[in-house]
Amino acid sequence: MNKMEAGGRDGIGAMFDSISGTYDLLNHGLSFNIDKRWRRKAVRMLxxxxxxxxxxxGTGDLAFEIIRQGKAEHVTGADLSVEMMRIGREKARARNMSERVSFEEASALSLPYADGRFDAVTCAFGVRNFSDREAGLKEMRRVLSPGGQLLVLEFSHPSVPLFRGLYNMYFNHLLPFVGGLVSGNREAYRYLNRSVREFPEGEGFLELLRSTGFVRTEQRRLSFGIVTIYMATK
Ligand SMILES: C[S@@+](CC[C@H](N)C(=O)[O-])C[C@H]1O[C@@H](n2cnc3c(N)ncnc32)[C@H](O)[C@@H]1O
Structure with missing residues (x-):
């Protein structure tokens, strides 16, 4: 595990601080804006x-979509990266959502909230960054109220062979190159690629959810499997 993968403010938090200024631009640009559709579809399942x-x-896109679709009265956003959240707060102000979305510095591995405090917990493109996935999932379950919903959105791999080949070329070569160039942090976009490759997607992740104590686990693959929505209940 290198320093970046060690988690905490000096690792992942600092890495996301350093790419925060170009994060939204690259997210939307490199996915041809499809990331917005993925978040919309995921939120519809709540x-x-x-x-x-x-x-x-991060910069709040899932939280804003949750409020836009009327899926929560209030969203507490937790993240290690203060710079990502600084941009998130600016976006909340611009959308008149500051009262409905708050941003708090916290590690997913030890959430500063009481047991059962939340009716639902979401996490988009975050779980694969946790240095200890099981600890993060246990914490998310702890702060959920009994019967509460967990929704995780993560990258996965397309299963159709030809599309998979083309996608891998894009994801393994073009994306790290453009991401590194625009953000000025090549290692961050090499890390993105590595973290997606190492993530236990599909049934493997559902099994991890069940072993952490979640029930009624299900998955829905989007865009030929580029991303997967996972749902589970406490
Ligand atoms: C790829 S971004 C996703 C942001 C946002 N959810 C979205 O959909 O655009 C990943 C975020 O996870 C945060 N993160 C990574 N590990 C974390 C941890 N252990 N605790 C809290 N936040 C973490 C990073 O700081 C970063 O803002």
Missing amino acids: APCGELLDVAV
């Missing part, structure tokens, strides 16, 4: 609730 925790909130 039942409306009162208090929702969005772990690894």
Whole structure:
């Protein structure tokens, strides 16, 4: 495990601080804006609730979509990167959502919230960054109220062979190159590629959810499997 993967403010948090200025631009640009559709579809799967925790909130796009679709009264966004959240707060102000979305510095591996505090917990493109996935999932389950919903959105790999080949060329070569060039942090985009390759997608991740104590686990693959939505219940 290198320093970046060690988690904490000096590792992952600092890495996301350093790419925060170009994060949204590259996210939307490198995915041809499809990332917006993925978040919209994921949020549609949530039942409306009162208090929702969005772990690894970053610059807030999932949290804003949750409010836009009326799926929560209030979203608490937690993240290690203060710079990602600084941009998130600016976006919340511009959308008149500051009252509905708050941003708090916290590690997913030890969340500073009471047991059962939230009706639902979400995490988009965050879980694969956790240095200890099981610890993060246990924490998310702990802060959920009984019967509460967990929604995770993560990258996965397309299963159709020809598309998979083309996608791998794009994801393994073009994306790290353009990401590194625009953000000025090549290692961050090499890390993105590595972290997606190493993530236990599909049934492997559902099994991890079940072993952490979640029930009614299900998955829905989007865009030929480029990303997967995972749902589970406490
Ligand atoms: C790829 S971004 C995703 C941001 C946002 N959810 C989205 O959909 O655009 C990953 C975020 O996870 C955060 N993160 C990584 N590890 C974390 C941890 N252990 N605790 C809290 N946040 C973490 C990073 O700081 C970063 O903002």
